[in-house]
Amino acid sequence: MRLAAFLLRRLLGLIGVLLGMSVLIFGIIHILPGNVAYSILGEFATPAAVAQLEAKLGLNDPLPVQYWCWLSAMLHGDFGTSIVMNRPAASLIGEALGRSALLAGLAFGLIAAGGISLGLYAATHRGRASDKVLTLAQFVLIAVPEFFWAILAVLVFASWLNLLPATGYAPFDAGVADWAAHLVLPVLVLSFGLVAHVSRLTRSSMLEVLDSRFVLAARARGLPERRVLWRHALPNALLPAITVLAIDAGLLIGLAIDAGLLIGGIVVVETVFAYPGLGRLLVYAIERHDLPLLQVGMMVVTAIYALANFVAELLYAALNPRIRVAGAAA
Amino acid sequence: MPLSRRTLIGSSLAAATAVAIRPAHAAANVLRIGISTSLNTLDPMMVTTGDEYIYANLVFNGLARMREDLVVEPDLAESWSYSDDLKRWTFRLRRGVKFHDGQEMVADDVVASFRRLLDPAGTSPVRSQYDMVESVSAPDAATVVFQLTIPYGGLADILTDRQVKIVPRSATAQLATQPIGTGPFKFVSYTAGDRLVLARHPGYFESGLPKVDGVELRIIPEMSVKISALQAGDIEVLWDLPLEQVKTLSARPELRVDSVPTASWDGAILNNDIPPFNDKRVRQAFHLAVDKKEIVELTLFGQGVETISPIPPSHPFYAKDVVVPKADPAAARKLLAEAGHPNGIKLPIILPVGRPVRERLGVTLQQLAKAGGFDLQVQRLPYSSFNAEVSGKAPLYIDGFFARPTVDTSLFPFLRSKGSWNERLWHYSDEAVDRALDAARSSADPAVQKKNYIDMQAALVANPASFFAYSVNYACAYRKSVAGVKTHPMKWFDLRNATLG
Numbered sequence: 001m002r003l004a005a006f007l008l009r010r011l012l013g014l015i016g017v018l019l020g021m022s023v024l025i026f027g028i029i030h031i032l033p034g035n036v037a038y039s040i041l042g043e044f045a046t047p048a049a050v051a052q053l054e055a056k057l058g059l060n061d062p063l064p065v066q067y068w069c070w071l072s073a074m075l076h077g078d079f080g081t082s083i084v085m086n087r088p089a090a091s092l093i094g095e096a097l098g099r100s101a102l103l104a105g106l107a108f109g110l111i112a113a114g115g116i117s118l119g120l121y122a123a124t125h126r127g128r129a130s131d132k133v134l135t136l137a138q139f140v141l142i143a144v145p146e147f148f149w150a151i152l153a154v155l156v157f158a159s160w161l162n163l164l165p166a167t168g169y170a171p172f173d174a175g176v177a178d179w180a181a182h183l184v185l186p187v188l189v190l191s192f193g194l195v196a197h198v199s200r201l202t203r204s205s206m207l208e209v210l211d212s213r214f215v216l217a218a219r220a221r222g223l224p225e226r227r228v229l230w231r232h233a234l235p236n237a238l239l240p241a242i243t244v245l246a247i248d249a250g251l252l253i254g255l256a257i258d259a260g261l262l263i264g265g266i267v268v269v270e271t272v273f274a275y276p277g278l279g280r281l282l283v284y285a286i287e288r289h290d291l292p293l294l295q296v297g298m299m300v301v302t303a304i305y306a307l308a309n310f311v312a313e314l315l316y317a318a319l320n321p322r323i324r325v326a327g328a329a330a
Numbered sequence: 331m332p333l334s335r336r337t338l339i340g341s342s343l344a345a346a347t348a349v350a351i352r353p354a355h356a357a358a359n360v361l362r363i364g365i366s367t368s369l370n371t372l373d374p375m376m377v378t379t380g381d382e383y384i385y386a387n388l389v390f391n392g393l394a395r396m397r398e399d400l401v402v403e404p405d406l407a408e409s410w411s412y413s414d415d416l417k418r419w420t421f422r423l424r425r426g427v428k429f430h431d432g433q434e435m436v437a438d439d440v441v442a443s444f445r446r447l448l449d450p451a452g453t454s455p456v457r458s459q460y461d462m463v464e465s466v467s468a469p470d471a472a473t474v475v476f477q478l479t480i481p482y483g484g485l486a487d488i489l490t491d492r493q494v495k496i497v498p499r500s501a502t503a504q505l506a507t508q509p510i511g512t513g514p515f516k517f518v519s520y521t522a523g524d525r526l527v528l529a530r531h532p533g534y535f536e537s538g539l540p541k542v543d544g545v546e547l548r549i550i551p552e553m554s555v556k557i558s559a560l561q562a563g564d565i566e567v568l569w570d571l572p573l574e575q576v577k578t579l580s581a582r583p584e585l586r587v588d589s590v591p592t593a594s595w596d597g598a599i600l601n602n603d604i605p606p607f608n609d610k611r612v613r614q615a616f617h618l619a620v621d622k623k624e625i626v627e628l629t630l631f632g633q634g635v636e637t638i639s640p641i642p643p644s645h646p647f648y649a650k651d652v653v654v655p656k657a658d659p660a661a662a663r664k665l666l667a668e669a670g671h672p673n674g675i676k677l678p679i680i681l682p683v684g685r686p687v688r689e690r691l692g693v694t695l696q697q698l699a700k701a702g703g704f705d706l707q708v709q710r711l712p713y714s715s716f717n718a719e720v721s722g723k724a725p726l727y728i729d730g731f732f733a734r735p736t737v738d739t740s741l742f743p744f745l746r747s748k749g750s751w752n753e754r755l756w757h758y759s760d761e762a763v764d765r766a767l768d769a770a771r772s773s774a775d776p777a778v779q780k781k782n783y784i785d786m787q788a789a790l791v792a793n794p795a796s797f798f799a800y801s802v803n804y805a806c807a808y809r810k811s812v813a814g815v816k817t818h819p820m821k822w823f824d825l826r827n828a829t830l831g
Contacts, residue, residue, distance in 0.1 A: 038717040040370065042378025044455035045717055046750055053453050084370045085522065086506040092522060151554050159558040166559035167550055169524055274550040276523030284368050284523060 014310050021302045026067050029291055036289040040084055057083055070295060080292035089296045092281060097300065100266055100277035106183065107190040114195040119202025124229060126207060141196035146265050150189045150272035157185060168273025186273045190265050206237035359543040361812065361828055364556045364565040368522045368549050373505040374495040375447055375454050380570065380732065380821050383492045387822040388528055388545060390495030390511035393421055394486050396735055398816040402487050406435065406496055406512065416481035416774060423472045428533040429498045430516035437468035442499035456493045458750055459739060483774035487736040514540040514826050523549060539826040566812050566830065570821065571805040573633035579807050588817040589633050589805040591644040593740060596688050596730030598695055598797035603757040604725055606675050613794045615665040619702020620695060621657035626800050629691045633803040638787045640740045642801035647737055647780050649787035662702030674703030680720050680727035682713035691799060692728040722754050733820055737783060738771045745795055758795035
């Protein structure tokens with residue numbers, strides 16, 4: 001009973017968030033400077049041509065009317081047409097989303113594996129030179145933005161060593177090796193900063209556990225150090241890291257957005273590596289003032305966030321009954 | 331499994347080895363060109379950006395085409411003639427030309443293509459450029475007649491333009507998604523943000539051409555990545571190389587860099603309608619204040635040349651004998667004082683963010699014009715808002731225009747009183763300029779045109795409309811394996827004879 005009430009509340013909340021965001025997205029997009037008619041007509045935009053095109057695109061209707069048309073069409077499954085490209089927005093976004101999800105999924109795997117193992121290594125080598133080097137490297141990775149690593153990676157691996165392609169995408173049907181080789185650099189660069197985040201987190205929680213009494217007790221009983229580390233300390237230390245990764249995993253259902261970091265990174269990485277994903281598509285839509293495409297793209301990102309949060313909350317509630325009770329009582 | 335140092339190192343080594351297998355290049359005889367932005371449209375009538383012009387010229391043909399030396403030659407038309415009053419033009423079509431779907435191109439297709447372009451309810455961005463066309467008709471399957479409202483000597487020239495391509499009359503609805511043309515390459519697929527794939531048109535009307543099996547336009551926004559891709563051999567051609575890269579890349583043994591003069595120009599737009607540039611003396615003072623040669627060095631790294639008007643110095647109609655006053659800041663200040671500005675003029679100059687060359691031009695002008703009494707305050711605005719907020723409103727800003735295929739189309743709308751661009755940019759009016767422009771377009775004789783255009787440039791020196799800073803070069807970088815391609819001053823590609831060694 002309580003669970004049902006909880007679910008209903010969360011579901012209503014989800015719908016509310018989506019509706020609210022649709023108003024916000026629509027509003028913000030319509031106060032962006034610039035004009036799609038100018039963007040389509042380019043250097044040939046005469047005032048008469050601009051006026052005619054605006055009328056044709058329905059840009060002269062009052063904003064509430066435009067909003068209602070957009071929302072009701074979307075509820076009927078019509079996601080509109082990119083007015084610059086004159087193609088259905090749904091298929092453009094669908095294809096781009098698939099490619100972004102691939103990139104994000106691979107990066108997520110690397111972040112989980114790399115972040116946890118580096119964190120463990122640093123914690124078990126606390127205070128030694130290797131720990132200090134790792135710590136320094138982690139701070140550098142966190143502090144320096146993706147576009148720097150992206151360009152550096154291109155220069156080193158494509159220009160100098162000529163090991164990997166400079167751009168980040170080859171269609172799958174062009175050959176698996178080609179396709180995979182193109183993915184290496186974008187995935188690596190996308191993971192860099194987040195690997196550092198996760199490994200910092202793992203390191204500190206592992207240190208906390210290593211200093212705790214039950215580890216002391218285990219050592220006092222004369223257990224071999226290996227056993228202390230792997231059997232006693234690790235499972236406890238991993239909890240916080242797993243929690244963070246679980247949220248990520250929840251988000252992975254959609255796109256593996258690590259609290260906005262991954263999607264921000266995706267926009268940068270996709271642009272530098274010329275990877276045709278959702279990030280590039282959104283940048284394109286913003287540059288050209290392709291409002292229908294931008295609106296739908298933003299709504300998709302919003303929906304992914306909202307859904308992922310929803311799933312994460314359900315997971316928490318399932319794992320921790322106290323959340324459920326508090327949620328129902330509040 | 332417990333993680334140990336050994337497994338960590340081992341697995342990362344394994345990953346590194348797996349990664350280092352660089353795949354062999356895909357289809358060998360396909361030319362890959364790196365461009366900057368996604369194409370907005372596949373409909374040739376709607377193209378407005380340089381990236382799109384490349385596509386339009388590979389997939390479609392016009393009635394006439396322009397060679398790299400700017401000479402106009404027949405394309406889908408075999409020949410043409412005009413009436414004595416220049417108001418009736420007759421084009422004889424080439425026979426046996428096949429569209430990519432196998433259908434034959436006939437006069438009805440030409441008529442339909444132009445009716446589509448001229449349709450008042452349509453959205454063609456260039457319709458106003460063909461205002462003089464009263465009607466287009468097809469007396470027989472191989473003849474097309476243009477009836478004009480005014481005598482116009484340059485009709486065949488403007489039919490080389492990027493938007494006036496011939497499309498099949500039965501397939502106009504699919505031009506946005508599955509375009510069909512008569513060009514040397516046919517459309518295969520397009521992925522926004524990634525690539526446009528074209529394949530050789532086996533039925534192309536010039537037998538034996540094109541020589542390569544296909545062309546791919548790779549969309550790579552980041553210049554450093556594009557250059558890396560070229561050096562690594564992921565692309566063979568880098569379109570529109572930034573001018574600061576010309577010297578660096580020329581030194582690379584595997585590359586060939588070509589930098590050619592064009593009719594594209596940048597300049598400072600002076601609004602003749604509002605103070606201070608409504609006073610001719612202030613416009614003259616602005617021209618005296620700075621040395622255009624120095625601007626070319628500082629802004630273009632020498633990859634361009636100073637000019638009087640949009641006619642580039644490489645063009646036969648350029649007025650090389652007209653004396654342009656040398657830069658003289660003292661004289662500029664004196665003129666300003668005469669015009670009622672004894673302490674010089676302080677005003678903002680707006681620069682387009684996202685157009686790096688033009689931003690450089692603005693900053694250079696701001697520095698150089700100081701000596702001549704112009705205290706300019708730099709303001710930066712996104713280029714996308716220029717049309718709506720700056721054009722025609724600000725007294726002074728930086729802009730520039732892509733080359734147009736004929737002298738008339740690059741001058742008349744800009745400098746003739748009430749011309750469409752004149753009205754939007756600077757509101758200039760000069761009787762001598764008007765006379766010369768009118769006379770030039772109502773003759774098909776190059777000698778008459780040349781005389782009038784030189785008169786126009788002389789009048790422009792005496793009474794400046796705006797500050798035409800320079801004609802900018804256009805550069806492309808090629809891997810040396812590419813042969814048979816000349817760099818086209820209109821920034822598109824003719825790849826009929828291209829080969830890959």
